[in-house]
Amino acid sequence: MPADMTRIASEELIERLAAWGVDTVYGLPGDGINGIMEGLRRHADRVRFVLVHHEEAAAFMAAAHAKATGRIGVCLATSGPGGIHLLNGLYDAKLDHQPVLAITGQQETSVLGTGYQQEVNLEQLYADVAEYNLTVTNPAQLPGVVDIAIRTAYARRGVAHLCLPNDVQVADADADPFQHVAPARPPATAPIYLPAPGRPREEDLRAAAEVLDAGTRIAILAGAGALHAREEVLAVAEKLGAPVIKTLPGKAVIPDDSPYAVGGIGLLGTRPGEELVEDCDTLLMVGTNFPYTKHLPEPGKTRVVQIEADPARAxxxxxxxxPMIGDAREALAALLPLLTRHEDRGHLAKYQKAMAGWREDMAALESAGRHPIAPQYLMSVVDRAAADDAILTCDSGTIATWAARHWTIRGDRRFYLSGNLASMAPGLPYAIAVQHAFPGRQVIAYIGDGGFAMLMAEFLTAARHRLPVKVVINNNDSLGQILWEQMVLGYPEHGVRFGEPASDFSGWARSCGAYGRKITDPGEVDAAVREALAYDGPALLDVAVNPDEPPMPGKVSYEQAKKFAQAFLKGQPRKASIATTLFKDKLSQFGR
Structure with missing residues (x-):
């Protein structure tokens, strides 16, 4: 630094982030963070700034970075509207329990409270989303509060927020204008985070083993908290003879072709998974606090053991x-030697047979001969062509159903989506962040046309950074999930189809200097997917799929069927096309 260049407080902020191992900040500049941007410029060799087109995308990228790497994700936004725009992505991190630090700007401290332009009380606005939430009013607070914010984000698996007014950002880094007490400055050594011990109490482990050993029809429900515990989950499943159900965020816990895998649970799950929930007498929940209680066993009918990292959620x-408090991997490793091997494999064999039938049913829907293009076929082509260590990011909507059932976890494949928030639009920002974190991996974003349109400008971000992300748009020109939800409620669809002219995003991709191709013919899908995956740079396929393909639940209840029929009777506008598609689906399965 030149001798005449004063070291500013924003440099203290960036240097402390770097000390924590932060190497990337996602954000969008503004006059409320010019000082922080200068701090980033002065330390660009240590912390990379990734310029996005919308702050919501920056927050989604920070959340995806945390999900994919286990390290804290960081996003940056200006005062007022910039800070407001971060919120959706931050709630995604909060609800999926991911450590994220949001840094925002603010007006000068001398004008706060006067109704100054873009003055929004971001600390108050973030009170619900943030586990740690502070407006920095004295440069001497840095870097101590950075340490506290990051440790809190890690410890509580959530969002931390630091808001820096403009005058604090550019103040002398060593300034302490009030000097009431000596600032709590951390030591010069590299900061560390010490996680709580992950092994449950011995008495809880013994009690858990007693319950599990007494079970005769045991099931394991594994979630995102067990993604790092694949071998331990499989070992416990083998010892108990227990089929494993996976939540959607936990899809990559064990391979889909494992003899213990019975797919998912809930509306996007499998028929064997739903039947197993109703049939089991003992349930081991690992790394999940599955929120949809109507898809869990009926209270009182099943004995439950739960491994949960947060005492408040157990x-x-x-x-x-x-209820056991601990890390999934450590808890299962400690539990395993206490369990007695269950020699009777009848329960497991029953669900292995059911799962084989389900896989055949799903394969029957992956027909290249159907027109319009079946979304199941599109996802199956991507699945077959992708690498064994590919990472798929997925948006919310009907596409999550197709990904859940037709994207196969094998090898070191991964899968990320907005879990508990189930927000539209994160698929593309997730892919960009994951590609930054793993530049050598194949990263594919599988997105609906509705979700892509929300943050499509970020494809230009990928192109400018020459990130080789591959975007596959499942384009039905509608808000497909809402369409089917309306019908399941017994209402004919309304306000969910975009209409003419049909969308074509391939031109946007080409205008960004990337690969772009529109596909309407099923015969072109396979070659187009392989060409896009092989392209040296960002690529986008816009695939026109059947808009009347219903994402049917794994097990259709009588009430769901009745409401569906009522929607038809009340005047569902496309009932003929929908009925034809359902008929073709069943015909494909009967003909397998």
Missing amino acids: GVRMPTQV
Whole structure:
């Protein structure tokens, strides 16, 4: 730094982030963070700034970075509207329990409270989303509060927020204008975070083993908290003879072709998964606090053991005989030697047979001969062509159903989506962040046309950074999930189809200097997918799929069928096309 260049407080902020191992900040500049941007410029060799086109995307990228790497994600936005725009992505991190630090700007401290332009009380606005939430009013607070914010984000698996007014950002880094007490400055050594011990108490482990050993029809429900515990989950499943159900965020816990895998649970799950929930007498929940209680066993009919990292969430979904607090991998490793091997494999064999039938049913829907293009076929082509260590990011909507059932976890594949928030639009920002984190991996964003349109400018971000992300748009020119939800409620669809002219995003991709291609013919899908995956740079396929393909639940209830029929009777506008598609689906399955 030149001798005449004063070291500013924003440099203290960036240097402390770097000390924590932060190497990337996602954000959008503005006059409320010019000082922080200068701090980033002065330390660009240590922390990379990734310029996005919308702050919501920056927050989604920070959340995806945390999900994919386990390290804190950082996003940056200006005062007022910039800070407001971050919120959706931050709630995604909060609800999926990911460590994220949001940094925002603010007007000068001398004008706060006067109704100055873009003055929004961001600390108050972030009160619900943030576990740690502070407006920095004295440069001497840095870097101490950076340490506290990051440790809190890690410890509580959530969002931390630091808001820096403009005058604080550019103040002398060593300034302490009030000097009431000496600032709490951390030591010069590299900061560390010490996680709580992950092994549950011995008495809880013994109690859990007793419940599990007494079970005769045991099931394991594994979630995102067990993504790092694949071998341990499989070992416990083998010892108990227990089929494994996976939540959607936990899809990559074990391979989909494992003899213990029975797919998912809930509306996007499998028929064997739903039947197993109703049939099991003992349930081991690992790394999940599955929120949709109507898809869990009926209270009182099943004995439950839960391994949960957060004491506040243990046992909140259903009556739980043994709630254990700890890390999934450490807890399972400690539990395994206490379990007795279950020699009777009849229960497991029953669901292995059911799962084989389900896989055949799904394969029957992956027909290249159907026109319009079946979304199941599109996803199956991507699945077959992608690498064994590919990472798929997925948006919310009907596409999550197709990904859940037709994207196969094998090898070191991964899968990320907005879990509990189930927001539209994160698929593309997720892919960009994951590609930054893993530049050597194949990263594919599988997105609906509705979600892509929301943040499509970020494809230009990918092109400018020459990130080789591959975007596959499942384009039905509608808000497909809402369409089917309306019908399941017994209402004919309304306000969910975009209409003419049909959208074509391939031109946008080409205008960004990337690969772009529109596909309407099923015969072109396979070659186009392979060409896009092989392209040296960002690529986008806009695939026109059947808009009348319903994402049917794995197991259709009588009430769901009745409401669906009522929608037809009340005047569903496309009932003929929908009925034809359903008929073709069943015909494909009967003909397998």
